Amino acid sequence: MSFWHTNRILLVRVGSRAYGLETPQSDEDLRGVCVPPLDYLLGLETFEQHHEEEGDEETVALAKFVRLALEGAPNVVEQLFVDPADVLHTTRWGDRLRAEGPGFLSRRLGERLLGFARANWQRLEKHRRWRADQPPPEVTPADFGAQPGPQGNPRFPDEEARAAYRAAHKRWREFADWRSRRNPRRLALEERFGFDTKSAMHACRLLSQCEELVREGALVVRRPDAAWLRSIRAGEVSYEELRAWSEERLERLPSELAASELPARATVEGHALVAELQADFHGVELTRP
Template structure:
């Protein structure tokens, strides 16, 4: 089933322009996102193939099935709640039955988690992006040997430098476990001209190996030093390196270029949403009202244009988080929406929708 099928079969309960155009923070080149609610055909709803939501290929048009929509409302999901607060100029279509869903019947203290904690996650994301921009990973991946150090007196040296200073090749070296000591190895060097000991080197392949390599050491051989493999450091590097280059491959080119252009090294659109979500959360706690169209458009657009320093915005956002937490602690909102009342509305709307559909089919027959 596609969105075109929903339109053709008159299954849509509600359709609206969402995102920046609903918030009032859109720019001339902003995309037009659509969100909506639909009702599955009656025979399909009672069958096995329940469809919770339908989206287009770019995911900028998303429609939720009625049951899924109510489930999201009961969780105080911001996307679902914002549909109930859609400004009039953004409503594309509204079935008369949809009026039975009102935001004030669903707002609760769960909004602290769904709005404010999501905003906190966005702050962390912004910090991570700041780090990626200011501390890019090199294109060449480090190897296991870059995390290996050889004991020298009371200190240690990187293994590559130690080998070079002593005129050794990694291939003539062998490693053996040191009992009771994790990631510490006795390092042996085969100094015989023909390398008759047959040591296997430090790693199997310097570029692809994920671990050091052990060798069989003849009895009586003495280690020339001890090698420590910083396994945790190597594991952390691999994760950060992978995440960085996955981010490079998947990042939104336009948003990244905007970040580069304003020179403040944070995703401005991401930070805009941090403040929008926190401000909405505070309003919900204090007024028990949901205001999707933002009254401080210019301030939010200043954030989007990168007119504030990153550190300043993060500090202000963290202060706003504290105020939101206090507002919810003092709020008279219920702890959670009334599930039983929501289910009654769900049943009533679905039954009425199906009855109307059957009547129209009867009249057209």
């Protein structure tokens, strides 16, 4: 058995099933944390993460996990706050890591929750325009006044025309990539309801989590508003209502977050925590300078 299994200190269920928002078709997403072998920690070998070939299971090294949590990555910090029923394997080192969870709550985490929610809505707006038969047209350099150069490269009349072509081509390329790679399930939601209701559901979840972080100083994973969020995915809430609900929070929450009592950054001493857990796992006594 590989060391990312034998040295695993924590394994949790994440994603829709951890939020309480799963459907019968939902995958079971698992995330683990492991302590690499001692020779990896002392020698030239490195290990950061391993993704199982079958299923959605990923294990990361403790040091990488803590580094990402310190940066306020929501999908990482969430692993420390999942419902006890979603903790599938733990050890005394995993328990110690989870006990540090409150120290990873910060304004930075809130900013990233807001950022992901805003990005979700920007994609929803763009895709909705494309669904409404307003896709960007495919363009050529000639559309912007370019003439063939001596080696076949287009020669634009000026830099403004070149920049305009590049911007228009980028918009078309984004549309073409989206159309060719569209997830069939998401496409079915868009065709049925006019927008990706699953993406809208998660955008609203992110905003609710940010609001709870600001008001309660907590990161709530298993959603108390699961019934409402499920109704969004089922297409029972209009796009206009969801957009208005979200815009109000996207406008209000940044100032509330800035004025909150949350620390600007995580307060966990990451280096000391990783050193302590890895030394204890391997039965090594730390020597302090």
